[in-house]
Structure formats: structure tokens, C-alpha cells
Amino acid sequence: MKNWNRLFIRQGFMVQEQSRNVWICWEESEENMSFLLESLRTLSIEYTFEHGILSILSPAVSEEAWLRCMGARYRGTGEWPWFHSGKEEPKIKEIDTYMSGMVRQLHRLGLPVIHCNGGRGRRRPVIEFASWVDxxxxxxVLQAAGLSKILVRNRQINISVSRDQLLNITEKLNNVQKEWLNEEAASMKKQLFLHQLEQCLSINGESGNEDEIRQFVVEHLHPYVDVVAVDRTGNILAQKVCGTGQGPVILLNAHLDTVDVIEKGREIIKEGAIWSSSKGILGADDRAGIAVLLELAQRLHEFQFNGKVKFIFTVEEEIGLIGARSVDDYFLWDVDAAFVVDRRGTGDIVTSFAGYEPFCAESYGTFIEETAKKQGLTGWKCTIGGSSDTRIWASHGIQSVNLSAGYHNEHTPSETLDTDACYGTLQLLIGVFQEARELNRVIRRIKHRHRRVRPNM
Structure with missing residues (x-):
């Protein structure tokens, strides 16, 4: 379920959320506002609109219902005069339902579109830019927002993603700043990751009170997976089949809870790549892990990965791995390899608990070290560590490791996060998916040698 603000953004309405379900609409055109209010009335949504301030009293509808309502007859089937100038505000009602948000965001960034075609499921979407656009x-900017496969022909760009993905691209574009446009796509991708990381660090959710962060994760994970559910304990379980699904089954895990509340009114202090909290805990344990996994989910379509990816975001990890212990066995039966992102420091690949309870075979840890080198990442080494959800997955006979997320002094007001190191963890996991064939070979050799004997036996 999307909230109203996300529905507005994905459809292209330039309204600014002032507080929950209240928007400042002064910068939106009269014609687009008229279309927005008309759509709300069609859905029998209770709202007020006075002096350019929109307040909505009804809960958000599903995106399916919103798209049906927005799909005006003949919408996006031709061209209109404003397209050719590239200077007037685009009229949402005249643009393809799945393209309008992208067109509005590109216009905001000074990259006006003069024609677009959403493909309507029969051919690739196409956008054509004004003559003066770089x-x-x-x-x-489109690559940074997640369009890994594009074809540029003169002033046209052909897009190789599903129509549904266009809406996700729009949300990414909404967070791009104009001053980033002189940077390369890789740099803009990192900026977008840091934006999502800051969002995660700003959401409360101490052990036993994870509702707010759980809702955030479900909302941002849902568009990128095949199925997402919350189990009886409150854990988030999700799954995505990539390609034919015949390759390895990879489990990605972080925990939702923090050891303490995030204090009201605190600020995140940024000193270069090092972030800290103005008061109380920062919450990077394990908000950093959550941000890494959400970003990875959003990039899965960019990899030529053939297999299955499972996500588990657990509750109450900080008070005894309670969420992980309650995950139903059936969800883990086919998992080959698990990667937990919940370790302090930088460059640690934790392969055992205290040195006497192994999480994986030595060759599995070696594979991750070699993958880090191939990604140009230095300092990643196998080591021993403390307790984490990794213990639970290993007890099911799954080859498992816990990876550093870049935080230090967790559980204290002195907690810091090295955001460069955190982004390095994301790059390492991207490398794992790029090296999936080798991972599959490593897993097969381990299974053949041990006949799936549990690591701690």
C-alpha cells in the first residue's frame, strides 16, 4: 500500500508535503490541480482545498485503484502542442499514466521532454528530449535512477523496463537534485543511497515497537519483489525470482529494531562520510543494514542474476534474536547462502560465533574475500564475531556470514557511521550477485563434501 504522497509523486503532481496528509500546492499548475481534485472526487476521497493547501482525511487507496482513476480516456495516445515547446508545464492528464511522473521530474531537473510513448506493454517506452538538452x-540521471538498459538515438531514449518499473524510476528521480547533474551516474546513485539511508536513520523502532520502520520497509520493498508478507511475530518475509529462478537461493537479512529509541528532535551530524547523532543513539545498528538491503532490492533488475532472492527483516534481534528464532522453517528450506548486514566496523566477514560455532565452510568465506577484491574493495577479511541472526540461519545448515555495515560504538550516544564503508558493503553484495555462478559452484562443492551437514555439527 502506498501513502498519498508517494501516489502523487509517482503520477507527477508537484505538491510539497507539509505534514502527514497535508500538501502545499502553490507550485502546481491550475490545470494539473484541477485534474488531481477531480480524481479525488471520483474516488469519493474526503479532502479540503483552501488557499493552495490540500488536506486529505481519507486513507490512501491502492495504486491499482489510483491508476485506474487517473487513466483518462485517450491519455498518452498522441502528441500535444505543449510538448513541442518543452517550456510550459507538462499537463499530466495528457501524458501516459506510467510516464507522467518521469516527464514531470525530468522537466523539474531542466531536462524537458517534448514527446513520450509509454509502450502500453507492446513495445519499449520512448522519451524524446528538447533540442537544447544535454x-x-x-x-x-536516468541510469542513476535505475534504468540500466537504455538506447540513445539522436534525442530519443528507448527504455528496457516494464511499465510498472517506470513508476519506481520516478520515485528515484524525485530525490535527485539539480546540482547533481554534473556528476556521473555512479556518483548520483551513491547520493540516492545516502538519501534513503538518512530516511532509515530517522525512523524509530526500538525492540518490540517496530511498527513504523516495518511499514517503511514494506512500502519501499513491495515494488521490487514478487511477494512480501509480515509473519505472526512481525518479521518481514519477501521473495524475488530472477530469470528462470534455477540458480542459487540467496537470503539477505537485517534487523528492524534498535536497542533504544531515537530521541525526538535529534539531528544527524555529518562530518564528511562520518555521521553521528546530536543526542542519543544514531541507530545505524541496524538501520544501515536495512538501507543496504533496500537499495540492493531496487537494483536487482540491473544484474543478470538467475536464481531466487529472499529477504528477512527481523524484529527483536537486540533482545535475543527473537524474530529470527520464530521464522517458519519452510521459508528457509531451499536457501543456499545467507548474507546478514549487522556487524560493526569495516571489512569484517564474520564466519563464526566466538570462534567455536562456525557459520559456514572456509571456502564460502574465501569466495566473499575474493569477490571483494574483484570489486576493488580492500580490507575485507574473514573473522570471528559475536551473536547475531547469522547464528539462526547457520543452525539451519545454511552457509552464512555477517558483514560489516560501517558503524562503531553502537548502542551508545557516541555511535558513528562511516557511510563510505556502508556503501562499500552494498558494492560487495552487488559483486556477490555478479559472481553468482561462482557462488553456485562453491555451494555445490560444499554440499557434495559435507552432504549438507550443519556447520555447527
Whole structure:
């Protein structure tokens, strides 16, 4: 379920959320506002609109219902005069339902579109830019937002993603700042990751009170997986089949709870790549892990990975791995390899608990070290560590490791997060998916040698 703000963004309405379910609409055109209010009335949504302030009293509808309502007859089937100028505000009602948000965001960034075609499921979506647009900048910003496969022809860009993915791209574009346009796509991708990381660090959820962070994760994970559910304990379980699904089954895990509340009114202090909290805990344990996994989910379509990916975001990890212990066995039966992102420091690949309870075979840890080197990442080494959800997955006979997420002094007001190191963890996991064939070979050799004997036996 999307909230109203996300529904507005994904459809292209330029309204600014002032507080929950209240928006400032002064910068939106009269015609687009008229279309928005007309749509709300069609859905029998209770709202008020006075002096450019929109307040909605009804809960958000499903995106399916919203798209049906927004799908005006003949919408996106031709061209209109405003397209050719590239200077007037785009009229949402006249643009393809899945393209309008992208067109509005590109216009905001100074990259106006003069024609677009959503493909309507029969051919690739196409966007054509005004004559003065720097096509290199246009390509870079679209790649940063998640369009890994684009074809540039003169002033047109052909897009190789599903129509549904276009809405997700729009949300990414909404967070791009104009000053980023002189940067390369890779740099913009990192900026977008840091934006999501900051969002995660700003959401409360101490052990036993994870509702707010759980809702955030479900909302941001849902568009990128095949199925997502919350189990009886409150854990989030999700799954995505990539390609034919015949390759390895990989489990990605972080925990939802923090050891304490995030204090009201605190600020995140940023000193270069090092972030800390103005008061109380920062919450990087394990908000950093959550951010890494959400970003990875959003990038899965960029990899030529053939297999299955499972996500588990657990509750009450900090008070005894309670969430992980309650996960139903059936969800783990086919898992080959588990990667937990919940370790302090940088470059640690934790392969055992205290040195006497192994999480994986030595060759599994070696594979991760070699993958880090291939990604150009230095300092990643296998080591022993403390308790984490990794213990639970290993007890099921799954090859498992716990990876550093870049935080230090967790559980204290002195907690810091090295955001460069955190982003390095994301890059390592991207490398794992890029090296999936080798991972599959390593897993097969381990199974053949041990006949799936549990690591701690």
C-alpha cells in the first residue's frame, strides 16, 4: 500500500508535503490541480482545498485503484502542442499514466521532454528530449535512477523496463537534485543511497515497537519483489525470482529494531562520510543494514542474476534474536547462502560465533574475500564475531556470514557511521550477485563434501 504522497509523486503532481496528509500546492499548475481534485472526487476521497493547501482525511487507496482513476480516456495516445515547446508545464492528464511522473521530474531537473510513448506493454517506452538538452546528462540521471538498459538515438531514449518499473524510476528521480547533474551516474546513485539511508536513520523502532520502520520497509520493498508478507511475530518475509529462478537461493537479512529509541528532535551530524547523532543513539545498528538491503532490492533488475532472492527483516534481534528464532522453517528450506548486514566496523566477514560455532565452510568465506577484491574493495577479511541472526540461519545448515555495515560504538550516544564503508558493503553484495555462478559452484562443492551437514555439527 502506498501513502498519498508517494501516489502523487509517482503520477507527477508537484505538491510539497507539509505534514502527514497535508500538501502545499502553490507550485502546481491550475490545470494539473484541477485534474488531481477531480480524481479525488471520483474516488469519493474526503479532502479540503483552501488557499493552495490540500488536506486529505481519507486513507490512501491502492495504486491499482489510483491508476485506474487517473487513466483518462485517450491519455498518452498522441502528441500535444505543449510538448513541442518543452517550456510550459507538462499537463499530466495528457501524458501516459506510467510516464507522467518521469516527464514531470525530468522537466523539474531542466531536462524537458517534448514527446513520450509509454509502450502500453507492446513495445519499449520512448522519451524524446528538447533540442537544447544535454543528452549525456539525461542518460546519466536516468541510469542513476535505475534504468540500466537504455538506447540513445539522436534525442530519443528507448527504455528496457516494464511499465510498472517506470513508476519506481520516478520515485528515484524525485530525490535527485539539480546540482547533481554534473556528476556521473555512479556518483548520483551513491547520493540516492545516502538519501534513503538518512530516511532509515530517522525512523524509530526500538525492540518490540517496530511498527513504523516495518511499514517503511514494506512500502519501499513491495515494488521490487514478487511477494512480501509480515509473519505472526512481525518479521518481514519477501521473495524475488530472477530469470528462470534455477540458480542459487540467496537470503539477505537485517534487523528492524534498535536497542533504544531515537530521541525526538535529534539531528544527524555529518562530518564528511562520518555521521553521528546530536543526542542519543544514531541507530545505524541496524538501520544501515536495512538501507543496504533496500537499495540492493531496487537494483536487482540491473544484474543478470538467475536464481531466487529472499529477504528477512527481523524484529527483536537486540533482545535475543527473537524474530529470527520464530521464522517458519519452510521459508528457509531451499536457501543456499545467507548474507546478514549487522556487524560493526569495516571489512569484517564474520564466519563464526566466538570462534567455536562456525557459520559456514572456509571456502564460502574465501569466495566473499575474493569477490571483494574483484570489486576493488580492500580490507575485507574473514573473522570471528559475536551473536547475531547469522547464528539462526547457520543452525539451519545454511552457509552464512555477517558483514560489516560501517558503524562503531553502537548502542551508545557516541555511535558513528562511516557511510563510505556502508556503501562499500552494498558494492560487495552487488559483486556477490555478479559472481553468482561462482557462488553456485562453491555451494555445490560444499554440499557434495559435507552432504549438507550443519556447520555447527
Amino acid at each position: 543528452m549525456e546528462k539525461a542518460s546519466s
